[in-house]
């Protein structure tokens with residue numbers, strides 16, 4: 001057992017059959033969902049900080065939104081998705097958990113949504129959509145966050161690719177360079193206090209000053 005497997009084992013809990021069903025669907029259909037250690041971190045942060053209003057950029061099939069909404073009865077999630085097939089599957093899953101009242105999906109490109117209509121009282125924003133646009137998402141949606149609110153960014157080491165000196169595929173190389181740039185931008189953003197964590201695929205937690 002390596003270090004990652006050992007921590008997964010320690011954190012392992014009896015799981016809901018329906019959650020396992022979504023995880024299996026994601027594996028079978030190659031839908032990228034948050035890794036287990038990342039989800040454990042995200043849900044722990046939500047519990048500790050007593051978040052109630054969450055905004056997610058990138059719903060996919062609703063896995064992270066459902067896991068967040070299930071934490072307690074006071075949590076409401078608004079989540080943005082631009083892909084119609086993902087949207088359909090997410091709706092199905094949200095229905096399956098009877099969470100229609102607690103999870104609202106906005107079907108649109110997150111860069112096209114009028115963020116001012118969302119208000120400015122979110123406790124936490126989870127950025128988990130197109131990696132090349134992270135800085136744009138962050139700048140656009142930071143307005144929706146209350147003072148002291150949190151932004152969690154996932155996939156900051158992008159399957160360890162950011163440690164490779166050369167990458168044959170030009171598009172992947174460009175994407176990796178964008179992620180590196182985003183990490184440095186986050187590090188130097190004085191409007192937020194950011195800490196980076198070697199958890200899952202690399203996570204940053206930014207606290208609005």
Ligand SMILES: C[S@@+](CC[C@H](N)C(=O)[O-])C[C@H]1O[C@@H](n2cnc3c(N)ncnc32)[C@H](O)[C@@H]1O
Nearest residue numbers: 033034058060063064081082083109110129130
């Ligand atoms: C990594 S998946 C999200 C996984 C999900 N948060 C989870 O952990 O269960 C990223 C999703 O973001 C969506 N996406 C990418 N760019 C987007 C954009 N600009 N606006 C809205 N959705 C976007 C993709 O279609 C994809 O379904």
